[in-house]
Amino acid sequence: MIFKNPIIPNSSTFVGEKKTLDYEAICVFVATGFFLDNDTYYKEQKALKPAFEYQLDEKGKTIISEKSYFKWYYKPVERPLNEIVKEFATLFETIIKEQVGDKRVILPLSGGLDSRTQAAALFHLGNKVNAYSYAFDGGHDETYYAKKIAKVCNFPFQDWKIPNGYLWNKIEKLAKINQCYSEFTHPRQMAFVDEYDKLGDIFNLGHWGDVLFDDMGVPDDMPLEKQTEIIAKKVIKKGGLELANTLWESWKLEGDFEEYLSERIKTLLENINIPQSANAQIRAFKSLYWAPRWTNTNLSVFESVRPITVPYFDNRMCEFICSVPEKYLAGRQIQIEYLKMRMPDLAKITWQDHRPFNLYQYHWNKMPFNLPYKIYNKIKYKLFTKKIIQRNWELQFVGKENKKELQKWLFENTSFQELISNDLITSFYDKFTNKDSVYYSHLLSMLLTLSLFSKQKDNAI
Numbered sequence: 001m002i003f004k005n006p007i008i009p010n011s012s013t014f015v016g017e018k019k020t021l022d023y024e025a026i027c028v029f030v031a032t033g034f035f036l037d038n039d040t041y042y043k044e045q046k047a048l049k050p051a052f053e054y055q056l057d058e059k060g061k062t063i064i065s066e067k068s069y070f071k072w073y074y075k076p077v078e079r080p081l082n083e084i085v086k087e088f089a090t091l092f093e094t095i096i097k098e099q100v101g102d103k104r105v106i107l108p109l110s111g112g113l114d115s116r117t118q119a120a121a122l123f124h125l126g127n128k129v130n131a132y133s134y135a136f137d138g139g140h141d142e143t144y145y146a147k148k149i150a151k152v153c154n155f156p157f158q159d160w161k162i163p164n165g166y167l168w169n170k171i172e173k174l175a176k177i178n179q180c181y182s183e184f185t186h187p188r189q190m191a192f193v194d195e196y197d198k199l200g201d202i203f204n205l206g207h208w209g210d211v212l213f214d215d216m217g218v219p220d221d222m223p224l225e226k227q228t229e230i231i232a233k234k235v236i237k238k239g240g241l242e243l244a245n246t247l248w249e250s251w252k253l254e255g256d257f258e259e260y261l262s263e264r265i266k267t268l269l270e271n272i273n274i275p276q277s278a279n280a281q282i283r284a285f286k287s288l289y290w291a292p293r294w295t296n297t298n299l300s301v302f303e304s305v306r307p308i309t310v311p312y313f314d315n316r317m318c319e320f321i322c323s324v325p326e327k328y329l330a331g332r333q334i335q336i337e338y339l340k341m342r343m344p345d346l347a348k349i350t351w352q353d354h355r356p357f358n359l360y361q362y363h364w365n366k367m368p369f370n371l372p373y374k375i376y377n378k379i380k381y382k383l384f385t386k387k388i389i390q391r392n393w394e395l396q397f398v399g400k401e402n403k404k405e406l407q408k409w410l411f412e413n414t415s416f417q418e419l420i421s422n423d424l425i426t427s428f429y430d431k432f433t434n435k436d437s438v439y440y441s442h443l444l445s446m447l448l449t450l451s452l453f454s455k456q457k458d459n460a461i
Helices: 023-032 081-100 114-125 143-153 171-178 188-192 224-235 240-250 257-272 278-295 299-303 315-322 326-342 371-383 400-411 414-419 422-434 437-457
Strands: 002-004 052-056 063-068 105-108 129-136 157-162 202-204
Touching: 023 240, 023 257, 023 437, 081 114, 081 202, 081 315, 081 326, 105 114, 114 129, 114 143, 114 326, 129 143, 129 188, 143 157, 157 188, 171 299, 171 437, 188 299, 224 257, 224 278, 240 257, 240 422, 240 437, 257 278, 278 315, 278 326, 400 422, 400 437, 414 422, 414 437, 422 437
Parallel strands: 105 129, 105 202, 129 157
Antiparallel strands: 002 052, 052 063
């Protein structure tokens, strides 16, 4: 059988046996939160690579041959920005029209640009849309701008509050859905997994627009060694390196973990080989390795309820990006100008990342223009005495009941104790509890994920 993997696939496809644990790959996973390249938990099992065509055996379990059909490149075609925006409009709206047809669309909204751009396209195409957003219980009202966007588009809107401790009665279901390929505090959408089917027939998701339609913030002539360093800093999470180094030593793996990870990143960058643009090369790296193995893992939560569409993942969008000069990708210009052209009223709504400015004023988000807002914000937070929930893990790990559930998975799972010693687990849990909860939150979340994996591996889930 022939399997052609998209340039940015919606989900990972695995082939091979679940046999021998790949400890090196697991160390990368705990450091970064995703498996690198085609790694999995097992040496014999691999994820099929993006932009590759495979010939598999009749059962689809063994690779007979493979070949790449697309390689990321940078061949900018110089033309005015307004022409590029019109090209984007035609392409983006064509993709969405093909993907959703006349189905009722479920649209997650935020205060950023990606979902706002989708809202403009869906409104222009005349689709039936139900929009929604959610905020932390006890946190900032992240639904504020989403409501405004929905109102301008006349989309019915559902706002939800993510409750404290929502994860625990859904964690085993989540482990089945994402197969433990992502830490469990990130997929907030799991809190409402039983509600989505009431909203429509198909999801239209805005993932990866912020990567494709922006520069990477580096000089285009940045050397490979520096690119490797930049990517390593971006992918390694707080506390992740400490956990990875500790496990590397406890599993008696050869060499040094940091050198191992750096060399792998460097090799992957060399294989991309876009010497004329470091920005294009880093974007390609993210799209090849970050999107399919981190971003896409929890799209499976949406897909467990309704089919998903992701317009920014479309092969034609990837090819379009390769033709756009970096100077027009920088600063999200294309999406901003598209919104101004297609729906000026949406462009007038505050851009959350540049509060209090909108898409006509965001370039004023610098001193001294933003000083009054900064002063106002500082006073407001000083007067607001109640602690505000700002991070996903605070809803899961903080508080008596949360700690009880967390301790159960860390210390009462015998399968997990066979993978990581109880002394190491206790040591890291104590650091989270008594030393620096923010720094050690990712580390603790990865331990929780490995605990669920260990139980799943033993067919107990």
